[in-house]
Amino acid sequence: MSASEEFLHLTATDLRMATFRLARRLRSARAADAMSDAQLAVLATLRMHGRRTISALAEHERVAAPSMTSTVDGLEKQGFVVRTPDEDDRRRVQVDITETGTEIVVETIRRRDELLADMLRELDYTEEELETLRTASALMRRVTDR
Template sequence: MSATDESLHLTATDLRMATFRLARRLRSVRAVDAMSDAQLAVLATLRMHGQRTITSLAERERVTAPSMTNMINGLEEQGYVIRTPDAEDRRRVQVDITESGTEIVAQTIRRRDELLADMLGELDFTEDELATLRAASALMRKVVDR
């Protein structure tokens, strides 16, 4: 049996509001306070998927190539990324994360996970409620990954 349109819309509204508030709370925690969410997202992409061109990073983050170039310039100045000539096309460059950049992403993830674990711990959830949250997380990933 399929969900009604009204049920889908109510669920979408509740889910949007809850995830927005949670994401905002988690985004407030990062390893480097001066780093923007966009810069951190680029580092996380490079850490997860490996080196990329500026164009592919811009497309992934939905910004213009010049905006991404400026962002990469800043990350490079801070030692979080390096540029290397593309092996197949010398006109292009590949951007890769440095060890320093990888550590920033790892520290930020750790801090955010700790914050969320603390938030969950303060609410004294039962094991069944935590299992429900994990199941909801899996369903949310299914929506996002489609």
């Protein structure tokens, strides 16, 4: 393995470990304790992208359609989403987030942002270090948005 290949792999390992640990800590902060990560992800997708079919949600979340159906069933029972017949094809159903579902997403985001801000504050980063973290987050978004 060349020096640059080795550096790439070491960087990948460091990023994986750091993001996994951070994600685990942030997942603990949520507005609805009984809500699964999968359910919260679906609500966040609907809030960000609007109404979607079960198939589109399954594709976006990279799960099988039956799994997504089960996830949406649970969200619907809790009043976080509603299903409506597709205007163009009555055999299809569109899923949309309710106001209550939106409130859950907004509050969870607020709690997670506050938790992370508290964690950063405790470490007393300089503005330069915070700028480095912001630059790194933009680079990581390029990886995750592909």
